[in-house]
Amino acid sequence: MSPTLQLGTTPLGWPGSYGDEAQPRMGFFTDTSVCIGCKACEIACKEWNQVPEDELRFSGESFDNTGELSANSWRHVAFIEQRIPSDGATATPPRTAEPPLPEELRWLMSSDVCKHCTHAACLDVCPTGAIFRTEFGTVVIQQDVCNGCGYCIPACPFGVISRRERDQLPAASNGISGLGTAHKCTLCYDRLKDGMEPACAKACPTDSIQFGELDELRERARGRLEVLQQQGAGEARLYGEDPHDGVGGFGAFFLLLDDPEVYGLPPDPVVPTRRLPEIWGAAVLAGAALAAGVVAAVAGGRR
């Protein structure tokens, strides 16, 4: 076995470091089985958090013109069109050797968001301390501290974060704040502080986005999964609800109707810092090898 860090099922230092100010861990349960793709979450998020507009464009990828989570999109609704047999029992395409079943279109929609990981790579690698764990157990970037080093961007196993750059914004946009720093969902930290639910959850007309205490959401999600499976949706599965997964469970987890990668999500996300003993071990060993090489080079006699 290669050395890995044994990480617990709660965030490091939380809630302990908050003492009396600690709050229950809050999160999202995004039940994609009832998402209708209205994008109210995307808009509500932009409105509340003053996230600038992206350049308008047609992607040709179903109804998705947002494309991905980024500094300027903290919610992203994915649209997947699948041809499935009309018996609806399975999402697997019909095999060509068999007489073709009549097909129908299955539309998967899912509102993606920052996962607020129990073990968050972005937070671990942030060298300035701009990224921190709030009293709600969520992960937030302090805009007045971030210096835009960009380390969190490739560290995130989900590709959630990016840096807000001038050249990605429409030419006409003026007075945009937060240029040059990293941005992502804050789980509406400011609203939470005032006892309100995040803007996206508030705006969601079908309760596909549910906000609440994480423990309660996990229970609710397991109940929902059971109902769906009894109704014959055998492909339904929870994603990120398991506190024993590679990131210690998500603070914002999902109910999906197909493999995660179909939605653009990693099938087995692991926080890279879990391998820190191996990473630092190899760096120290290689450094020692270099030092030994130097010693050998000067000690090697006059050959």
Added chain:
Amino acid sequence: MSRGHNGAGPSGDAYRSYYGKPVVKEPVWEPMVPAYFFLGGTAGAAASLGLAARLTGNTALARAASYADVVAITASPPLLIADLGRPERFLNMLRMFKVTSPMSVGTWIVSASGVASGAAASLEILGRLPRARLAAEAAAGALGPFLATYTAALLADTSIPVWHEARRELPFVFAGSSAASAGGVCALLATPRAARPARRLAVAGAALELAAAAAMRRRLGFLAEPYTRGPTRTLTSTATVLTGAGGLAMLLAGHRRPGTVAAGAMLLAGSLTERFAIFRAGFASARDPRYTVISQRQRLGRQTAGATG
């Protein structure tokens, strides 16, 4: 992949994706970063070589190494600061020390190395306070090897498959590359007689760089594909040829000046190119979801097999 939600992996195994879009984000880092990897590595290995030369009474080599070190380490912070999205906030790096962030650890290593190397070179030029100079050289020389290898840890501690999965070999590539470039530049600067240890270090470094890079790509398996495609392929083969030829030339050059100059130049160019190849491969590895999805599916497959079998 226009509407393709499905693609084929290396051995034809299918994988699925969302319109072929990346799962992880590619970095926003610019070429200043691999240029720094090269300079920082060269500075670190040169500082160690300089200290070793000083302790064995090879003053000429110690002086050459000290100058190479101070030039490289002085050029480093401007590159790193220029790469920030908000350069005026660079001091925020010194708000804390985090072992979970190789960039944080590295910031302190670079800062301390810069101070030590600057002091050592200044005192060398002034010819004053030999004990203080030795103390500064000792500090720079002790930090040097880690200045050379922490940058590999920085890349490995990300979700970029070609970097993260190379975590065991990458620091050795960087150590070898740093030894090759530092040995190369010191061999250029010092007199042929004094430079013998530098030539040895350069040859050994080149050998380590090539061997570790080969081992890294072998372990990566299909994840190493970005090294064999597009512009990265050219960078990779250029680095291999320059480092190989430079190491060989250095081995054969002996005291002959023209040979040493050519060898040193090739090693420096090879080391710089190697950093760019590794840097670029990371971007390609992030851009194509196949690397993320297939490697994670394979891992899940192994776990399932391990659980049932």
